[in-house]
Amino acid sequence: MKIHGLQKMTLLDYPSKVAATVFLGGCDFSCPYCHNYEIVDGSAAPIMDEAELFSFLAKRKGLLDGVAITGGEPCLHKELPDFISRIKEMGFLIKLDTNGYHPEMVEKLLSDRLIDYIAMDIKNSPAKYQITSGLTSIDLSIISRSISLIMNSEIPYEFRTTTIAEFHNNDDFEEISKWIAGAKAYYLQQFTPRDTVPDKSLTPPSKEDMLRYLKTVKKHVSNAELRGL
Numbered sequence: 001m002k003i004h005g006l007q008k009m010t011l012l013d014y015p016s017k018v019a020a021t022v023f024l025g026g027c028d029f030s031c032p033y034c035h036n037y038e039i040v041d042g043s044a045a046p047i048m049d050e051a052e053l054f055s056f057l058a059k060r061k062g063l064l065d066g067v068a069i070t071g072g073e074p075c076l077h078k079e080l081p082d083f084i085s086r087i088k089e090m091g092f093l094i095k096l097d098t099n100g101y102h103p104e105m106v107e108k109l110l111s112d113r114l115i116d117y118i119a120m121d122i123k124n125s126p127a128k129y130q131i132t133s134g135l136t137s138i139d140l141s142i143i144s145r146s147i148s149l150i151m152n153s154e155i156p157y158e159f160r161t162t163t164i165a166e167f168h169n170n171d172d173f174e175e176i177s178k179w180i181a182g183a184k185a186y187y188l189q190q191f192t193p194r195d196t197v198p199d200k201s202l203t204p205p206s207k208e209d210m211l212r213y214l215k216t217v218k219k220h221v222s223n224a225e226l227r228g229l
Helices: 049-060 078-088 103-111 126-133 140-149 170-179 208-217
Strands: 002-010 020-023 066-070 095-097 116-120 157-163 186-190 224-227
Touching: 002 049, 020 049, 049 078, 066 078, 078 095, 078 103, 078 140, 078 208, 095 103, 095 126, 103 140, 116 140, 126 170, 157 208, 170 208, 186 208
Parallel strands: 020 066, 066 095, 095 116, 116 157, 157 186, 186 224
Antiparallel strands: 002 020
């Protein structure tokens, strides 16, 4: 497993935990607003291998509660369960970020009790999922299966949507909230423009729009919040 990025300590990526964040390369989505696109398209070379990562983690025992694994899309990697097992054997909790397009991997990680928290991105309403993910086609039943697996799991979880003025409106959040109705946690995150995103024309919604979207979502997901606003 090649490591494409490492945040040595964060209080944000793993709720209520002190964690390190590990970035794995590659993704099967091509979201035009992706903040880590250099990891997705392969233009960013790996910064270390597994041995170096495990050496780093060994020195952080007692200082870190857990490790957040993100990307790219971590579930693309067949060796992910073994990779996570080795980290858990060191005594760390595991948080996984995923786009939800690999329910078979999510199911394995859940059934083998290899993850302690999972966060899944909900890109948009079903009608706009394909364009928001940057794909030519998408099977929404796969997304629905991951939603079901996560909502019926025994571990803490969250769904989240990065909200973009050009891609989202109130009707979209009505449909999203129906899709994940009753979810334990759903966060709306305002898009932040950066030089690294593929489509530099994209803009964040206004604070007023974000508050309106939240009000809409709360009709079906009472545990919804704005994050980072």
